[in-house]
Amino acid sequence: MVGSYLFRLVKNQQRDQVIGFMDPARTAHDPRDGNVRSEYITKCLKQTSIDSIFLIPYNPGGHWILTIIDEDKDNVYVMDPLGARHPHDAWKTVVNDGIKAFNAQIGRRPRKLPTWIMLSGAPKQNDGKSCGYCVMRYMKDICQDSSLEFRNK
Secondary structure (H helix, E strand, O other): OHHHHHHHHHHHOOOOOOEEEOOOOOOOOOOOOHHHHHHHHHHHHHOOOOOOEEEEEEOOOOOOEEEEEEHHHOEEEEEOOOOOOOOOHHHHHHHHHHHHHHHHHOOOOOOOOOEEEEOOOOOOOOOOOOHHHHHHHHHHHHHHOOOOOHHHO
8 A cells, every 4th residue: 555655656647667666575585485585676677767766665583674775876775763773684695686687688798796785863662562653654754755765954
């Protein structure tokens, strides 16, 4: 429901080639197979322009965070409602592998791994259960910001 609202919002603003979404069900933590998740990330990156950002709500287990892939700038941003925590190493590997495969498939010369940046200015949750709401709010705020200055706020 919220995902379709955000997609319509971005589409109505004619920014659907600038902001992409990845299905959290397709990137959900599964210790058995990270390759399927990396392949999904590669597929999504191929569907829009190189200067797009992708919003990925991710739950490594019991807590939601927002991962933002900014392929053009070689950065991956993380917004965590609990503050500056570090993303799960397995998740970093999945995202990095997806980006590397995308670069190889489009014929881009191999580049360094993306820089992972924890965005500390995001509003924090004040309880033990509103992380999902906070992540959806982060996504809504980013989609409504025509300048995409989420990095500096």
